[in-house]
Amino acid sequence: MLEQIVVHCRELRKTYEGKVEAVRGIDLTIYAGQCYGLLGPNGAGKTTTIEILEGLLDASSGTVEILGLNWRENAAELRELLGVSLQETRLSEKLTVRETLELFGGFYRNARPVEDVLDELALTEKADAWVGKLSGGQKQRLAIATALVGNPRVLFLDEPTTGLDPQSRRQVWDIVRRFQSEGGTVLLTTHYMDEAERLCDFISIIDHGKVIASGTPAELISGVGGHHRVEFALETEPAVAAEFWRTLPGVGGVLSEAGVTALTVEEPHLTIPALLTLVEQNGWRLNQLTTRQSSLEDVFVNLTGRRLRED
């Protein structure tokens, strides 16, 4: 079975007021049933990209095709097929949850019954509460509900869990997974690497308006040169070049930062004994030694030399 392409964009560029180039040539291909993540720091161009795909911004150049349609000729049709949740929409506070969903459902030719959506997003209890009285997590679930009530085939979520507590984040993830399991396609932006890692089937890492890497989470992580990280610090930093550590067996990458040396390794059971022997032979003293699985954060740091969240 050939996988159907749902979103396809080529050479997407967006220049604001002839100066700031927010998006500098992005290509994306999203297949049916995929959960596709745009991962990147704040200001990388994620929101601009997703808003162009949502038909809310015009691209300066490039092509966008969604479900075989484009914004220039099939805007009305496309809007019926897409569900959108923006980064910061504050819905009317003096409407109840049910009224809000009835309103949004009313915009679509074919909408889902409000009770079904309420039930699916665990909002039934709050159905008659004013939006202004909801907690942050409930508000975010309602925002996603307004996207789902139109029975969309593709869901666009811009930073769906930013500012939420861990439990609310997990609830949002469950909603996304359920939509996906029912055959829906999802594109979401995030600057949380754990979110991208757990939720997305395919990720494009965006920095300065460009895709700097893409693949499945596993592909991206193995691309750093190993699935494990060995990090250590010595009491007195020896005068050796980073390259020195590459002589250890199984080391795929080396990164030194603030006295801590991080090795990306494929087989830690070979690397660690060799490292300990080396330390002992030279009479150095270890202050710290940890080992863990590589993460997307490591991928980003490897690619840019910066951390994903500089805060």
Added chain:
Amino acid sequence: MIDEPREIQAERRVRTVLVHGRWTGYRMLLMARLKEMFREPEVIFWIFLSPILLALGLGIAFRNKPAEAVRIVIVQQPGSERIAELLGHSPDLQTLRVAVQPPAQADLNFRLGKFDVELVPRGAGVEYVYDPARPESVLARSLADSALQAGAGSKPAVSTISRVNSEPGSRYIDFLIPGLLGMNLMGSGMWGIGFAIVEMRQRKLLKRYVATPMGRGDFLLALATSRLILMIAELGLVLGFGVVAFHMRVMGSWWAIVLVSCLGALSFAALGLLTASRAQKIETVSGIMNVVMMPMWIFSGIFFSYERFPAAVIPLIKLLPLTALNDMLRAIILEGSSLSSQGAPLAVICVWGGISFFCAVRFFRWT
């Protein structure tokens, strides 16, 4: 491996789906708008209570009361008793309040406005001390004079009779109520539409709406409809209040009044839409609106007739939409004019509304 579960998933996707008609979105927008408005206590106050309170306050302050007693002070010196006695014989005795006071005190009290005229005995005659800049002082001088002459037995040269006529229609409250109605239609049209839109833009709600298949025309139509519904309520309340509390008489047809109010409400709604077409912040739009409305508050004859302004600027004043609306409302309510006699103001208000709407739609920013 991956394809197989997807086949099953595709079947699970069959869900109950409602089919919505052409006007569902419009109906939902209108209902949401009305609910939001009536859940906002300030709205109820500004739209419904404030014109009533204003009418009540001004109506009481400027009610036409029986002419006040004329307050006369006679300076205490030889001859003052004779003057008091002459005034006592006056046929208008009920309207005169006479006091006799020593010179210094009489002077002081006249100066403080406690008396309208000061009578100083001068031999067999009287000297009137009055202030020509105070209308009540001029009136008091002439009343005191005729009372003295009549008391002394002089006969009028021309025989006169008086008949009382204080029918509703000519009072200040009659002038005021249509003006308040016009002002209210302007205010709620501009605030009601302009604020609502900028608030939705600020909350990114407009952007969220245009990401759905919502008809943009439906959105504007729902706003306009909500204005008209509110307009009917305002009209009934303000005019009804005038009729019930001040026994106002509505001379013209109610249909004409409703039609003119509709035009006014829509025209100011369009102006509100224009002021809000690009503003990103509530502060910005409220500033623009005040600038737009200020000249009309002053010139358009809400509280007093614009005829008081120099003749040269009156044609300009008549080009303001609120002037046109107030003129039409007064002509229909107070004079019973027909709608067909109101061609010029009708044209003024339609042109304002039409141009505002056209520009607003052209410049409108959803995001």
